Amino acid sequence: xxxxxxxAADAGVSISTVSRALNRGDQVAKSTRERVEEAAERLGxxxxxxxxxxxxxxxxxxxxxxxxxxxxxxxxxLAGIASTLGKHGYDLTLYTFASSAEQRRDxxxxxxxxxxxxxxxxxxxDMSPDETQELSRLRLPAISVGGSNSRRAPLSVDDVSLAxxxxxxxxxxxxxxxxxxxxxxxxxxxxxxxxxxxxxFSQAMEAAGLPAPASLFEPAEFTIEAGLRAAKQLLxxxxxxxxxxxxxxxxxxxxxxxxxxxxGYRIPEDISVIGIDGHELSExxxxxxxxxxxxxxxxxxxxxxxxxxxxxxxxxxxxxETALPYELAVRGSTRLLHD
Amino acid sequence: xxxxxxxAADAGVSISTVSRALNRGDQVAKSTRERVEEAAERLGxxxxxxxxxxxxxxxxxxxxxxxxxxxxxxxxxLAGIASTLGKHGYDLTLYTFASSAEQRRDxxxxxxxxxxxxxxxxxxxDMSPDETQELSRLRLPAISVGGSNSRRAPLSVDDVSLAxxxxxxxxxxxxxxxxxxxxxxxxxxxxxxxxxxxxxFSQAMEAAGLPAPASLFEPAEFTIEAGLRAAKQLLxxxxxxxxxxxxxxxxxxxxxxxxxxxxGYRIPEDISVIGIDGHELSExxxxxxxxxxxxxxxxxxxxxxxxxxxxxxxxxxxxxETALPYELAVRGSTRLLHD
DNA sequence: CTGAAAGCGCTAACAT
DNA sequence: ATGTTAGCGCTTTCAG
Numbered sequence: 076x077x078x079x080x081x082x083a084a085d086a087g088v089s090i091s092t093v094s095r096a097l098n099r100g101d102q103v104a105k106s107t108r109e110r111v112e113e114a115a116e117r118l119g120x121x122x123x124x125x126x127x128x129x130x131x132x133x134x135x136x137x138x139x140x141x142x143x144x145x146x147x148x149x150x151x152x153l154a155g156i157a158s159t160l161g162k163h164g165y166d167l168t169l170y171t172f173a174s175s176a177e178q179r180r181d182x183x184x185x186x187x188x189x190x191x192x193x194x195x196x197x198x199x200x201d202m203s204p205d206e207t208q209e210l211s212r213l214r215l216p217a218i219s220v221g222g223s224n225s226r227r228a229p230l231s232v233d234d235v236s237l238a239x240x241x242x243x244x245x246x247x248x249x250x251x252x253x254x255x256x257x258x259x260x261x262x263x264x265x266x267x268x269x270x271x272x273x274x275x276f277s278q279a280m281e282a283a284g285l286p287a288p289a290s291l292f293e294p295a296e297f298t299i300e301a302g303l304r305a306a307k308q309l310l311x312x313x314x315x316x317x318x319x320x321x322x323x324x325x326x327x328x329x330x331x332x333x334x335x336x337x338x339g340y341r342i343p344e345d346i347s348v349i350g351i352d353g354h355e356l357s358e359x360x361x362x363x364x365x366x367x368x369x370x371x372x373x374x375x376x377x378x379x380x381x382x383x384x385x386x387x388x389x390x391x392x393x394x395x396e397t398a399l400p401y402e403l404a405v406r407g408s409t410r411l412l413h414d
Numbered sequence: 415x416x417x418x419x420x421x422a423a424d425a426g427v428s429i430s431t432v433s434r435a436l437n438r439g440d441q442v443a444k445s446t447r448e449r450v451e452e453a454a455e456r457l458g459x460x461x462x463x464x465x466x467x468x469x470x471x472x473x474x475x476x477x478x479x480x481x482x483x484x485x486x487x488x489x490x491x492l493a494g495i496a497s498t499l500g501k502h503g504y505d506l507t508l509y510t511f512a513s514s515a516e517q518r519r520d521x522x523x524x525x526x527x528x529x530x531x532x533x534x535x536x537x538x539x540d541m542s543p544d545e546t547q548e549l550s551r552l553r554l555p556a557i558s559v560g561g562s563n564s565r566r567a568p569l570s571v572d573d574v575s576l577a578x579x580x581x582x583x584x585x586x587x588x589x590x591x592x593x594x595x596x597x598x599x600x601x602x603x604x605x606x607x608x609x610x611x612x613x614x615f616s617q618a619m620e621a622a623g624l625p626a627p628a629s630l631f632e633p634a635e636f637t638i639e640a641g642l643r644a645a646k647q648l649l650x651x652x653x654x655x656x657x658x659x660x661x662x663x664x665x666x667x668x669x670x671x672x673x674x675x676x677x678g679y680r681i682p683e684d685i686s687v688i689g690i691d692g693h694e695l696s697e698x699x700x701x702x703x704x705x706x707x708x709x710x711x712x713x714x715x716x717x718x719x720x721x722x723x724x725x726x727x728x729x730x731x732x733x734x735e736t737a738l739p740y741e742l743a744v745r746g747s748t749r750l751l752h753d
Numbered sequence: 754c755t756g757a758a759a760g761c762g763c764t765a766a767c768a769t
Numbered sequence: 770a771t772g773t774t775a776g777c778g779c780t781t782t783c784a785g
Contacts, residue, residue: 076529079779089756094780104754124528125467126778129761134464136507144493145694150483158512166525168475169508173497186505189463190415300698333698336675355484359639359672418763428772433764443770465762468777757784761777768773 077118086114097122124166134193136166137380140182141198142261143171146297147326147354148369152198152220155373163381168192174261183209194380196220201266216383220376221266221369230376232367232399234268238275241349241365242321244403246283249412250319250347253280254291256305256331257323261296269297272323272351290314295327302330310338310346318412319347325354325364332360332408347409361407372399416457425453436461463505473532475505476719479521480537481600482510485636486665486693487708491537491559494712502720507531513600522548533719535559540605555722559715560605560708569715571706571738573607577614580688580704581660583742585622588751589658589686592619593630595644595670596662600635608636611662611690629653634666641669649677649685657751658686664693664703671699671747686748692741700746711738 083090088107096103096111103111114120128134137160144150153169160167170186172179183206187195192215199221202210210217220230245253255276260269273292280287290312295305302322309331310316322328328350332342340346342361350357353366379397422429427446435442435450442450453459467473476499483489492508499506509525511518522545526534531554538560541549549556559569584592594615599608612631619626629651634644641661648670649655661667667689671681679685681700689696692705718736 076527090779091757091781092755095755098780102754107754119523119527121524121527123468123778124530125464125473126761127780128464129462129468129763130778130780132761132780144483144489150489154483154510154512157508157510158514158517161509161517161520161525164520164524166530167508169496169506170500171493171496173493173500178497178500181500181503184458185460185503186500188415188458188460191463191505299695303698330698356638359642359669429762430764430773431771434771437764441770446770461764462762465777466764468779469762469764471764471777755785757782759780759782761780764775764777766773766775769771 076123077120079120079122082111082114082118082120085118086111128191134166134191135164136168136192137377137384138168138170138187138192138195139198140170140195140200142200143173146199148221148324148352149198151369152373152376155370155375156196156377157373159374159377160381163377165193165381187213187215193384194218196376196380199266199268216380218376218380218383219266220372221268230372230379230397230399231266232401234271235275235278237351237365237367237401238272238321238323239279240275240401240403241351242276242279243283244349244363244405244409245319245321245347246279246285248319248347248409249414250317251285251412252291252315252317252319253285253287254293254309254317254320255287255323256293256295256302256309256320256327257297258292259294259296259301269323276321291317295323295330297324297326299326299330299333302327303334304330306331306334307338310335310340317346319349319409322348322350325350325352325357325362328362328364328408329354329356329360332362343408343410347412349409353404357404357406363406363409364404365401366404367399367401375399415462416459418459418461421450421454421457421459424457425450433461467530473505473530474503475507475531476716476723477507477509477526477531477534478537479509479534479539481539482512485538487560487663487691488537490708491712491715494709494714495535495716496712498713498716499720502716504532504720526552526554532723533557535715535719538605538607555719557715557719557722558605559711560607569711569718569736569738570605571740573610574614574617576690576704576706576740577611577660577662578618579614579740579742580690581615581618582622583688583702583744584658584660584686584748585618585624587658587686587748588753589656590624590751591630591654591656591658592624592626593632593648593656593659594626594662595632595634595641595648595659595666596636597631598633598635598640608662615660630656634662634669636663636665638665638669638672641666642673643669645670645673646677649674649679656685658688658748661687661689664689664691664696664701667701667703667747668693668695668699671701681747682749686751688748692743696743696745702745702748703743704740705743706738706740714738 096108194216197219258273293305293309295301350364435447533555536558597612632644632648634640689703
């Protein structure tokens with residue numbers, strides 16, 4: 076591997092000039108800089124990451140913390156982050172917790188303390204007070220995506236509003252008996268997004284003067300499979316059958332559509348279904364949903380963390396929430412109910 | 415941040431003893447080691463990653479290269495890698511190419527040259543000669559998952575055999591008119607897995623003396639959406655209708671099932687469908703498939719690269735292919751054809 | 754505008 | 770078994 080000395084020798088300057096020319100470009104005569112750049116290019120010189128990090132204190136590396144990538148939302152956010160960081164010359168170090176408490180502890184108490192990171196992005200993570208404190212002690216810029224409970228510059232849509240909007244869409248289509256599937260999340264992850272969405276549902280129903288009895292709610296985690304099972308429960312149960320279902324996320328909604336079809340219901344003739352997220356499969360199922368552009372959320376998060384990292388004045392750490400765009404995408408799974 | 419000197423002072427030893435006690439443990443009196451460990455633990459000391467990397471040449475960091483995470487197979491492999499590396503105290507640096515040739519070039523010519531990695535795992539990537547050469551020059555252990563063309567210790571199932579097995583399953587069920595959907599892949603990724611699977615299909619058909627006319631093949635990329643469209647073509651086309659479909663992957667198979675249902679066909683009464691991969695959705699669709707345990711492939715790849723990295727004798731770099739397990743999972747989407 | 758020199762925080766010979 | 774010392778390859782004052 077060619078080092079800075081060879082470049083210096085080739086360009087006929089000292090190593091400090093090479094460093095300056097390549098890193099800042101200022102305070103270097105244009106002609107010198109060009110000579111250095113040419114030499115570096117020709118020799119294929121790339122500064123050693125660890126050496127320059129040790130000397131400068133900058134790591135050019137952002138850590139991403141998330142609980143498994145098994146949900147489409149999370150891997151979409153990750154993709155957005157990866158692409159943006161790469162564009163800016165930053166590495167992305169990925170930490171996931173395969174539901175192992177020990178691994179999770181290690182990440183916070185070992186990996187993050189190795190001082191390899193300039194900043195941290197967390198995706199749909201509920202952090203314990205202990206973890207939050209750990210993160211603070213590191214004095215690293217941090218920002219969280221997907222969820223709304225963190226005290227460190229959360230970046231998230233207002234899940235309550237989102238759920239209210241979805242429910243109101245159904246109400247506006249004349250539906251009066253509306254079921255909800257969702258509400259379940261693992262401890263330590265997802266920032267009570269399920270709870271927020273359930274609350275949004277309740278609020279909208281109440282505001283419209285509609286009842287939301289327990290019989291019209293079925294708990295489910297955020298997967299297609301759980302949605303499938305829950306919808307069968309909801310639709311198979313004796314008693315009042317809903318004319319519409321608000322699913323807490325698109326995975327659940329898709330599961331519900333499959334379940335309904337298996338039971339012989341037609342969508343949307345017999346039952347309307349709406350979800351939240353903008354899942355890649357939603358188009359195939361003609362699912363009406365609220366798109367929240369997760370990939371763009373990742374890009375935004377990456378850009379914000381880079382801003383924080385490069386901000387000379389460190390006190391300016393963002394602390395307010397950033398409102399994120401979302402958009403009702405009306406497709407074929409919801410329709411007007413004629414009474 | 416507490417450094418090695420503070421630990422040394424606290425334990426009443428020199429910094430080199432601290433380093434030894436924590437890193438290797440050998441050549442240190444047991445009592446001393448315990449005192450050092452206790453001090454380190456109490457002070458919350460974690461060695462600076464960059465400093466120890468610079469001094470030792472070990473990065474404790476593996477790079478993972480892959481073309482976007484938009485396929486289930488790839489993110490499953492990644493999850494397996496992440497979990498295994500974490501368990502062994504290694505960081506995982508993620509590089510993706512969002513179909514941008516420039517970004518891809520940067521990864522090979524800038525990021526990888528920063529000497530931050532101990533090894534590289536590539537997931538379903540076709541590397542150009544230029545890229546392969548770049549990788550060789552780095553003299554890093556490398557291993558590739560998903561695909562079979564790399565010359566560096568590929569780790570993959572034999573896709574031709576896999577496809578033959580799938581096709582033979584259909585033939586064994588009396589099917590004679592079998593369609594194939596697949597064969598399409600982006601340039602630079604996927605190592606011609608689509609091609610291999612198509613060849614496996616042709617081989618099996620030929621071996622059984624069955625015709626495989628062009629009208630029974632429909633090209634598609636590896637997504638549900640593409641499978642949906644392709645299946646509609648295949649089934650809507652005038653001429654002989656297949657009684658069974660071999661889809662090159664589960665996403666395509668699921669798309670085909672949805673398409674068939676939309677056209678009014680029943681699965682498996684009217685049409686049998688088989689896929690490959692073991693996708694998480696395959697159970698929901700009762701899809702018969704060949705599971706290739708991608709998560710375990712990731713775990714295996716990680717373990718192998720760690721072996722290579724820690725192998726004292728560097729010449730022992732693995733070069734032979736490792737055969738991977740796969741398993742026919744018969745579910746409800748295929749059935750015997752009664753003539 | 755450029756060069757010399759002092760680290761960055763640790764590991765690894767080399768001594769003892 | 771432990772301490773001393775010389776780097777690892779850069780960045781960044783500090784002088785010129």
